[in-house]
Structure formats: C-alpha cells, structure tokens
Amino acid sequence: MTDTILATEGLTKAFGAVRASDNVSLDLRPGEIHAIIGPNGAGKSTLIAQICGGLAPDAGRITFLGQDVTGLSTRARARMGLARTFQISALAMEDTVLQNVTLGALGARGGPLGLIRPALAQRDLRDTALAALDRVGLADQAATVTAELSHGQRRQLEVAVALTLKPHAFIMDEPMAGMGAEGSRQMTGFLDSLRDEAPILLVEHDMDAVFALADRLSVLVYGQIIATGTVDEIRANADVRAAYLGEGS
Numbered sequence: 596m597t598d599t600i601l602a603t604e605g606l607t608k609a610f611g612a613v614r615a616s617d618n619v620s621l622d623l624r625p626g627e628i629h630a631i632i633g634p635n636g637a638g639k640s641t642l643i644a645q646i647c648g649g650l651a652p653d654a655g656r657i658t659f660l661g662q663d664v665t666g667l668s669t670r671a672r673a674r675m676g677l678a679r680t681f682q683i684s685a686l687a688m689e690d691t692v693l694q695n696v697t698l699g700a701l702g703a704r705g706g707p708l709g710l711i712r713p714a715l716a717q718r719d720l721r722d723t724a725l726a727a728l729d730r731v732g733l734a735d736q737a738a739t740v741t742a743e744l745s746h747g748q749r750r751q752l753e754v755a756v757a758l759t760l761k762p763h764a765f766i767m768d769e770p771m772a773g774m775g776a777e778g779s780r781q782m783t784g785f786l787d788s789l790r791d792e793a794p795i796l797l798v799e800h801d802m803d804a805v806f807a808l809a810d811r812l813s814v815l816v817y818g819q820i821i822a823t824g825t826v827d828e829i830r831a832n833a834d835v836r837a838a839y840l841g842e843g844s
C-alpha cells in the first residue's frame with residue numbers, strides 16, 4: 596500500500612449511454628512509468644481528466660499519497676505534487692523561458708499570480724526556476740522568448756514548470772504528439788531520465804516510445820482496463836492483440 600503513489604479504484608464515468616470509464620482501477624508506483632494505451636475513444640482523456648480533477652467521476656475514488664483526493668480541486672491536487680504536463684496553452688508565449696518557470700514556481704507556492712511583485716528578483720524563486728531549467732537542459736535558453744523555442748523545447752519547458760511543484764507524480768498526455776522521429780527519440784530519453792524525479796502516468800499513441808519506456812502498461816478498451824502488465828506480458832496477451840495491438844500488424 597505504501598508502495599502506491601497514485602491509485603484509482605472503480606472509477607466510473609458515463610456520458611449518456613457511453614461508459615467512458617468503466618470501473619477503472621490502476622496504480623502508479625514509485626520510480627515507474629505506467630503507460631495507458633488504447634484505441635481512439637477508449638476513454639484515456641476522460642480517465643486523465645478525473646485523475647487531475649477536471650472531471651468528477653460518477654463512482655469510484657482516487658487516492659494520491661495515501662489521501663483520498665476525489666473531492667479536491669485540480670489546484671489542490673497540483674499543490675500536493677500531482678503534475679500534469681503538456682498542455683501547451685499553459686505557457687505564456689511572449690514571456691521568456693525564465694519568466695514562465697518563475698511564474699510556475701510562484702504559483703506553486705500559492706502566491707497570488709495577480710501580485711507578481713518582482714518575482715524574478717526574489718532570489719529563491721529564481722534559483723528554483725534556474726535549477727528546473729538546468730534539469731531539463733534549457734538553462735542556456737533562460738532569456739529566450741518562449742515563442743522562439745522548438746516544439747520539443749516547449750515540452751521540456753512545461754516539464755521545468757512542473758518540476759517547480761516538486762512533483763510526486765507526473766501525468767502526461769501524449770508528450771510525443773506532433774514530434775518527428777528525432778524529436779520523439781530525444782523525448783523518450785528525456786522521459787526515461789525523468790522517472791527518477793517522480794513516477795509517470797503516460798498516455799501515448801507512439802508505441803515505439805511506450806514500449807521503450809513503460810515498466811507497466813494498462814490497456815483501455817471501451818472504458819475498461821482489459822489488461823495490465825509488463826511490455827512482454829501485454830505483447831503476448833491474446834485479448835490485447837485481438838482488441839488493439841493486433842490491428843494492422
């Protein structure tokens with residue numbers, strides 16, 4: 596039990612007749628990357644939205660760090676260290692890289708964002724921000740305007756913002772989306788190293804990345820988890836092959 600950072604138990608969410616989450620139970624353990632895969636419309640986004648707090652489940656519960664967080668707001672979960680990344684719109688494109696991370700660090704402390712006193716001059720905030728940039732390999736881009744970053748660099752910047760939360764878990768929604776082969780390879784290496792900071796719940800369509808990274812996979816089909824296991828176990832699973840991986844291969 597203490598080996599679980601995040602867990603869902605019996606999570607259920609219906610939209611009319613569609614059961615987008617149907618009794619979903621899964622857990623995320625220290626140091627692991629747990630990938631959620633499944634065909635389009637399987638319920639991955641719905642699941643992530645419930646875990647992060649944007650969508651209330653009809654039934655079931657979510658525990659994070661041993662606490663029932665089902666009724667907590669997205670912000671409260673984020674403050675506890677549940678870090679959702681790769682919502683690109685969260686970055687202020689006209690601000691510098693350092694400004695973006697500093698504002699993230701300020702937000703993480705609960706400071707009112709409207710009162711951006713000279714946040715950049717606050718030494719501890721600045722140090723936190725610079726350390727996060729260093730960790731993701733963007734220290735030399737601190738003064739760059741965010742809009743000038745490449746797609747991949749923006750994703751690294753999002754992770755830097757998340758790092759200022761001192762995350763206990765990362766929730767990542769399609770980090771490889773929109774990346775070329777080289778970008779995906781670099782991102783795969785980056786995520787591989789990031790699991791040392793906090794475990795990652797990863798929704799991703801790029802199967803090369805998933806198979807390279809995941810310690811465990813859960814396969815979601817029509818809102819239900821039909822299998823959870825290691826890459827080898829999932830590859831060998833007849834139900835999974837029939838429902839998903841077998842498609843076209």
Ligand SMILES: Nc1ncnc2c1ncn2[C@@H]1O[C@H](COP(=O)(O)OP(=O)(O)OP(=O)(O)O)[C@@H](O)[C@H]1O
Pocket residue numbers: 610613614615633634635636637638639640641642
């Ligand atoms: N707000 C909503 N209102 C009605 N139906 C919804 C809503 N959100 C999701 N659904 C339905 O719930 C099911 C699961 O959708 P969801 O977006 O969670 O799947 P997904 O696995 O994330 O898909 P994709 O891989 O295409 O992003 C689908 O049938 C979808 O049409």
